[in-house]
Amino acid sequence: MGERRFMMATKAVHQLGDISSDVPDLMEVDEETESEYIGRWVTGFGFSGVHFPKETTRKLTDEEQAKYQRIHIGMSGMDIGPAIPAVEHKSKEQP
Numbered sequence: 001m002g003e004r005r006f007m008m009a010t011k012a013v014h015q016l017g018d019i020s021s022d023v024p025d026l027m028e029v030d031e032e033t034e035s036e037y038i039g040r041w042v043t044g045f046g047f048s049g050v051h052f053p054k055e056t057t058r059k060l061t062d063e064e065q066a067k068y069q070r071i072h073i074g075m076s077g078m079d080i081g082p083a084i085p086a087v088e089h090k091s092k093e094q095p
Contacts, residue, residue, distance in 0.1 A: 005029040006084045007037065008064065011056035014047045026060075026068060026083060027052055042083055043073065060084075 008024040019041070030048070031038040037052045060068070068083040 004085065006042070006060060006068070007052075007057050008060055009037075009052045009057040011053050012041065013051045015049065016047070019044075019047060019050065024058070026064075027057070 006026060006028050009027045010021050010024055012019045012021065012027070021041075026042040027037070027039055027050070028042055029037045029039045029052075036054055037057055038049060039052065040046065040048045040050050065084070069085075071083045072081060073083055
């Protein structure tokens with residue numbers, strides 16, 4: 001399994017219709033085509049296979065990355081972990 005990728009998006013289309021956000025929101029990328037990312041909103045109803053056009057999707061800023069690493073997601077009263085995992089920095093000396 002590859003490294004998980006998170007981005008900020010507004011426009012989002014699911015097979016059931018438009019599930020866009022008025023403000024940039026956090027999404028996770030599962031696949032990528034020439035013109036769009038395919039994945040899911042991190043919060044919400046849990047739709048997968050959502051299409052996010054590349055022109056309305058961008059990388060997280062350093063500040064957003066730090067913010068979402070501090071925010072934990074809960075479900076049914078249980079903490080399921082940070083919105084995005086912390087990025088591990090490996091030194092050049094490690095294999």
